[in-house]
Amino acid sequence: MSLRVKEIFYSLQGEGGRQGEASIFIRLADCNLRCDFCDTDFTVKETMLLEQILEQISQYPCLWIVWTGGEPMLQLTDEIVLFFKEKGFLQAIESNGHYWLPENLDYKVISPKGKSDYAKKINPQADEIRLPIQKGDIIPNQKSLPEARFYFLSPVFTDDKTTTKANIDYCVEQIKQHPEWCLSLQIHKLIGIE
Ligand code: SF4
Numbered sequence: 001m002s003l004r005v006k007e008i009f010y011s012l013q014g015e016g017g018r019q020g021e022a023s024i025f026i027r028l029a030d031c032n033l034r035c036d037f038c039d040t041d042f043t044v045k046e047t048m049l050l051e052q053i054l055e056q057i058s059q060y061p062c063l064w065i066v067w068t069g070g071e072p073m074l075q076l077t078d079e080i081v082l083f084f085k086e087k088g089f090l091q092a093i094e095s096n097g098h099y100w101l102p103e104n105l106d107y108k109v110i111s112p113k114g115k116s117d118y119a120k121k122i123n124p125q126a127d128e129i130r131l132p133i134q135k136g137d138i139i140p141n142q143k144s145l146p147e148a149r150f151y152f153l154s155p156v157f158t159d160d161k162t163t164t165k166a167n168i169d170y171c172v173e174q175i176k177q178h179p180e181w182c183l184s185l186q187i188h189k190l191i192g193i194e
Helices: 050-057 078-086 117-122 161-177
Strands: 002-012 022-028 046-049 064-068 090-095 107-110 128-133 150-155
Touching (some): 078 090, 128 161
Parallel strands (some): 090 107
């Protein structure tokens, strides 16, 4: 079995309910969407056998994998998750919620993009819902989203500081009006790590 991979890197989880935890990020290539605010390059860099990925990630003193993208569910399967589970890894995923997620994942982040009620139909439960928010976005009703332990609004960071600050201020105001949500900041961008 092989995967089309953009990059593999070791860092801290920068946002959401696992913020600050060391994690091995495996960014898989390709996405089913083209969001206007997307800041991620998810073009294919190389195709790797699972054994090659295992060899690369085994150099790190960490057992958490984060499957990200792009949209990792374009490639991830039950068999692949099981392969890494049997090697002792814990596995989180960050998905846009358009696909059914494998059983053996240990932490599921759904970050619905655009119209969000599709995510609940496909995956009724998640550990975390994380919504990127730009000034003016409408905050969806939680009932339209999968059940989750955490509900986060994540202001979109851009190269323009004024726009970023406007997005943060907007999120803060929205959370004050809808206190069932919490703020998640992309601290990896704030502290300048990958
Ligand atoms: S779903 Fe995520 S990775 Fe895909 S285009 Fe949208 S923001 Fe980018």
